[in-house]
Structures are given as structure tokens and as C-alpha cells.
Amino acid sequence: MSKNIITILFSILGVILIEIIAVVAGAYSGIPDVAATKPEGKLMSWFMSTTKDHSISTRAQNITPPFLDDPALVAKGFGHYNEMCVTCHGAPGRKPDEFSQGMNPRPPDLVFSTADLSPEKMFVIVKNGITMTGMPGFASTHSDSEVWAIVAFLNRLQTMSPVEYAAFQKSNVKGMNSAE
């Protein structure tokens, strides 16, 4: 190896070492603000959303959804949604609970936000959750078939009116109780 290459390699290693020290020093310094009330910087926000999108896309490959338009599956999904998701995400005619307004990122309104998410991606999100966002993963308490029922409901939710959601609440009390 020539002297030049060795110098270049040591310079690169030096830069990497300085960066690692800077990151560790930053973590211990107390200067970065972890408050949920402040938006994170553009760079961090780009990093998080790009990492999330690619991670979910990769994990959604090779997943085949069942038939999601089955009304019984949708009704089963409603029971889970109304019990576990509505506090954060709300529903047509039902606002999310107050605490969710203080979350960062804020839980999105799934009626609109899932329009460009495939059922496979929704399955990955609901099953695994999204780390460091407050979105829980339901894999430890729910089987794949229960997660698919939730996804079937999310699909239906995209075009659901407040009247329809209220009708689900009236007619599915039994389904809700037996869902768990």
C-alpha cells in the first residue's frame, strides 16, 4: 500500500472518530431538546420519515392480503378499532382524545392519511408499530387474522361517514366485546 493511500485511510478514520465523539458528546451534553412540544429539525424529520417509508415498504413485500371486503371481517375490525385506536386517531364524528394533540408526531386522521397506503403496508404498521412515534405494535396481543380484520376496517374507514360510524357503534356492541 502506498504512503498516500495510508494517509487517506487514516484521515477518513479520523473524521469518523471525530463524528462518533461529537454524537456521544451531544447525547451527554443535555443541549438537544427532547420536548414533544417542539418540532424536530428538518434533517431529523427527513431522516425519520424516509427511514420509515423504506422500512415499511421492504417489510410489506411478499405479503398477500385476504379478501378484505368481507362485512364480517370489517365488523370484527371495527371492534378492535373502536377499542384501541380511536383515542389517538379519532374516527368520523369522533375526535381523538385530548392527549393525542400533545403527541409528536401527532397521530394522523386515518380517514385521509391511509389513502396511499396499501393493505400490506397497513398490516405491517399495525402489526409492528412505528418505533419512537407512539404508534404501538399489536403483534404481541393480536393474531395476524385479527390484524387483517383491523386493516379491512381501515380500508372501509376511508369512505365512512359519521352516521355510518355511529351505526357501527350501535350494531356492533356484541362484536366489540367478543373481539378480544
Ligand code: HEC
Ligand atoms: C397512543 C397513540 C396511538 C394508538 C393507540 C394508535 N396509534 Fe396509530 N399512529 C400513532 C402515531 C403517533 C402515528 C404516526 C406515526 C408517524 O408519523 O410515523 C400513527 C400512525 C398510524 C398509521 C400510519 C398512518 C399513515 O398515514 O402513515 C396507521 C395505519 C395506524 N397508525 C393505525 C393504527 C391502528 C389501526 C390502531 C389501533 C389498532 C392505532 N394506530 C393505534 C399513534 C397511535
